[in-house]
Amino acid sequence: MMLRLFSVYLLLLSTSAFSQSEARGSDDWQQLQTQATQAYHDSDYLLAQQLIQQAIALAEKADNGDAYQASSLNMLAYIYAAQGQTDQALDAIEQAVQLSRQASEQHQDQLGILLFNQGQLLQQANQLELASAAYQQSIQSHLAFNSMGEGTLWQAVLAQAQLLMAGHQFVEAEQLLKNALNGFPGQDQFTHQPDAIEDLIDLRVLLAQTHLAQQQTQQAIAVLEQGRQLLQQQTTQNEEQKLWLLELLATAYEDTQQASKALPLREQALKIRQQQTKSSLASVMHLNELAMRFQQDENFAEADDFYQQALGLLAELDHNESIEQALILGNRASLKLLQRETRTALALFEQSFALHQQLNQRPLDASRIAGYAATIYYNQRQYAQAEPLFLEALALLDSVADVNEESLLIALDNLATLYNAWGKTGKARPYSNRARALRNQ
Secondary structure (H helix, E strand, O other): OOOOOOOOOOOOOOOOOOOHHHHHHHHHHHHHHHHHHHHHHOOOHHHHHHHHHHHHHHHHHOOOOHHHHHHHHHHHHHHHHHOOOHHHHHHHHHHHHHHHHHOOHHHHHHHHHHHHHHHHHHHHOOOHHHHHHHHHHHHHHHHHOOOOHHHHHHHHHHHHHHHHHHOOOHHHHHHHHHHHHOOOOOOOOOOOOOOOHHHHHHHHHHHHHHHHHOOOHHHHHHHHHHHHHHHOOOOOOOHHHHHHHHHHHHHHHHHOOOHHHHHHHHHHHHHHHHHOOOOOHHHHHHHHHHHHHHHHOOOHHHHHHHHHHHHHHHHHOOOOOOHHHHHHHHHHHHHHHHOOOHHHHHHHHHHHHHHHHHHOOOHHHHHHHHHHHHHHHHHOOOHHHHHHHHHHHHHHHHOOOOOOHHHHHHHHHHHHHHHHHOOOHHHHHHHHHHHHHHHHO
16 A cells, blocks of 8 residues: 655744743744745755754753754754655654653643654654654644644544554554544543544545455445545545545445446546646546446447547657556457457557567466457467467466466467367367366366
8 A cells, every 4th residue: 555645744833932031032043943944845955954953053042942942853854854864854853852752831732743743754764663653652642632733633643544554454543543533532631523624534535445455345435425525515625635535436336336336436536637737647547447437338439538548648648668558458459349340459459468578567467468369360260370379378377376267267278279170189188188177176
């Protein structure tokens, strides 16, 4: 599963905690912190580092400057991370966390936020166990102080749940997400529930993914439909979040053989992708999914249009001669075969198979394409052209460790049938014998 990384929280604190005698220094600290943040956003990391180190020096002089040092060190950590200086970034955020633990209760939200940021940086450094521990501490800190911490509580829950899922701890992830949605009922001192619609949708979508991972498709659909209702309440929608939900729900309906419910969801998702300024391979494969759905419903003209759109978009993305092109060409060939356009189908199958041979990435798909092309030649009694394709289809299956037995039997039977029809019964016998032995197992 791909992990989502959430927003960086760059803490800009009020300077009211500086003592009266340090009023001028507090103004200088705030100015330096603000300037450093702007330089960071402008990718001027050298300037940002210089400014934030000056801010740290000012905060160190304050009698009660722990929270301000922590805030500046948090900023420094992200400046280091942006320059690929991972060890320095982790050291800076650790110092920030320790200083925040010492700070007054006036800044009680800060610790949970910094722990969340520490989890983010550890996760980016692929130190996943430490990241998980930081996220858990962030959650506990927010619960202890009865705070949502500018929304970081829910972000920490999502990040922690994703790490649990990456470790196949789906039950634990499910429980964590349900607790969050219910406002952590086991924590008497905590009195909040997620109230931002975007957080509620994210939590539900991830909860649905835990259900899907446990083959609980109907539960996933119910949770995703709740998320879809929440989408309708948003005044400003997060398009990526909406796509994530719609495509996941469409897949869930397809898995339960409810193509009529899946199709409008995929069409809605496609419209969003088409409105985005930058096309992507995700858009290409979404067009391919739509085409396959129309093909299954025997809406052949619509299916062919979507296949052609997908191939055209691949060309726009300069992504020809790719595995995506090989797969879509094969799918379109199968459509042409259904439409009895045999010559076009054969040309597409051969183009697809040539790409599969060149790329050597999907042997099972390549075997299927070779088998289709060989069958067309066989039906035309062009046995010499069919033979190498049938042999290649079998060889590709044999190259896969856990091949489907039915596919293997089909490939063996095809070769036996070919050689018998060709009058070469001696060549047919080994394949017939192997198929018989496989059936008797």
